[in-house]
Amino acid sequence: MFKEFKEFLTKSNAMALAIGVIIGAATSKLVTGIVADLLMPIISLVLPAGDWREKEVVLKSSVDAAGKITVTSFKYGDLAGTILDFLIIATVVFLITKALLPKKAEPAMKDCPECLEKIPAAARKCRACGSVVG
Numbered sequence: 412m413f414k415e416f417k418e419f420l421t422k423s424n425a426m427a428l429a430i431g432v433i434i435g436a437a438t439s440k441l442v443t444g445i446v447a448d449l450l451m452p453i454i455s456l457v458l459p460a461g462d463w464r465e466k467e468v469v470l471k472s473s474v475d476a477a478g479k480i481t482v483t484s485f486k487y488g489d490l491a492g493t494i495l496d497f498l499i500i501a502t503v504v505f506l507i508t509k510a511l512l513p514k515k516a517e518p519a520m521k522d523c524p525e526c527l528e529k530i531p532a533a534a535r536k537c538r539a540c541g542s543v544v545g
Contacts, residue, residue: 442503444544464492 420426429449446545473481521544528539537544 438504438507442500442507444494445503446496446499450503453500462488 417518426434440499467484467486469482469484471483475481520529521534521538522528523530523540523542523544525542526537528537530537530539530544534544536542
């Protein structure tokens, strides 16, 4: 049974998936730390003061027989805060990813003399028109 489990881990990429999840969790902590401890104090200097995330437009308010008040509202402050959080976190993730991932070198390209289609510089035949390229 142990042998089968070991084969499962090595052949099904379960170990790679587990490592990816662990690295993802660590990256999440890093991004949360950068946003909460570094960016939000700076951004809070620009944002309006007060509980702007609690702002809402009351659509309907009613009182039942027991005296319980029911309020239906559009919480635009909460929505704006969620959108702002997403944009900040997405920007930080983009910048971290851009800094860590290697840049791919663009392959050298040339124009086909017959159809002017871009083709790899090492190509001997155009993939668009089929003409022989020297």
